[in-house]
Amino acid sequence: EVQLVQSGPExxxxxxxxxxxxxxxxxxxxxxxIGWVRQMPGQGLEWMGIIFLGDSDTRYSPSFxxxxxxxxxxxxxxxxxxxxxxxxxxxxxxxxxxxxxxxxLNPFDYWGQGTLVxxxx
Amino acid sequence: EIVLTQSPGTLSLSPGERATLSCRASQSVRxxxxxxxxxxxxxxxxxxxxxxxxxxxxxxxxxxGSGSGTDFTLTINGLEPEDFAVYSCQQYGSSPTFGQGxxxxxx
Numbered sequence: 001e002v003q004l005v006q007s008g009p010e011x012x013x014x015x016x017x018x019x020x021x022x023x024x025x026x027x028x029x030x031x032x033x034i035g036w037v038r039q040m041p042g043q044g045l046e047w048m049g050i051i052f053l054g055d056s057d058t059r060y061s062p063s064f065x066x067x068x069x070x071x072x073x074x075x076x077x078x079x080x081x082x083x084x085x086x087x088x089x090x091x092x093x094x095x096x097x098x099x100x101x102x103x104x105l106n107p108f109d110y111w112g113q114g115t116l117v118x119x120x121x
Numbered sequence: 122e123i124v125l126t127q128s129p130g131t132l133s134l135s136p137g138e139r140a141t142l143s144c145r146a147s148q149s150v151r152x153x154x155x156x157x158x159x160x161x162x163x164x165x166x167x168x169x170x171x172x173x174x175x176x177x178x179x180x181x182x183x184x185x186g187s188g189s190g191t192d193f194t195l196t197i198n199g200l201e202p203e204d205f206a207v208y209s210c211q212q213y214g215s216s217p218t219f220g221q222g223x224x225x226x227x228x
Contacts, residue, residue, distance in 0.1 A: 043221075044219055047218060061217075062122065095166070100171070105214060106213060107171045109177065111166055114165055
């Protein structure tokens with residue numbers, strides 16, 4: 001069974017750094033892309049970026065380029081998204097999700113449970 | 122960047138009725154790289170439809186997708202209680218984007 005399990009909720013102050021994780025199981029991790037999707041309170045979904053676990057090829061949405069860093073550690077089947085300096089506007093639920101194939105032009109077929117990030121002074 | 126506009130924002134219907142949701146793209150979506158997701162309150166999204174009209178694994182046949190180019194539709198025939206949720210379209214071309222979502226609520 002394919003599963004994506006995300007790290008727990010986080011509370012940080014503006015200006016602090018943060019790295020959240022997404023661990024995959026039940027499939028060959030390095031054959032797929034993992035992506036990150038933001039959902040701000042009461043809002044829709046926003047595609048942030050994806051990483052191919054076979055070679056770490058990473059693509060970002062123009063809206064998130066330079067704002068976050070997506071990475072992975074294939075030895076533990078885990079993908080990450082990190083911020084170097086959080087803002088209050090980063091408060092959101094962040095989902096990881098797997099692209100349905102090894103080609104990057106695919107929808108997300110499996111999703112993590114979401115990680116709530118709260119940034120407040 | 123392709124902007125996806127979903128309408129209506131909210132659809133109020135009764136169980137058993139048909140829901141018709143629209144997703145319009147600001148430019149043509151290549152190769153029908155258009156997906157629909159369902160999101161129930163407090164849950165992660167779930168893939169319903171990809172390739173504009175292909176149901177994902179395990180999705181009931183009351184869900185159907187259609188359209189091409191810039192106009193796409195998700196139809197739910199005979200709403201079940203568990204279908205009241207938010208539905209989002211996504212184009213997964215070279216720079217993927219999501220629509221803002223349509224909420225299907227109980228009338």
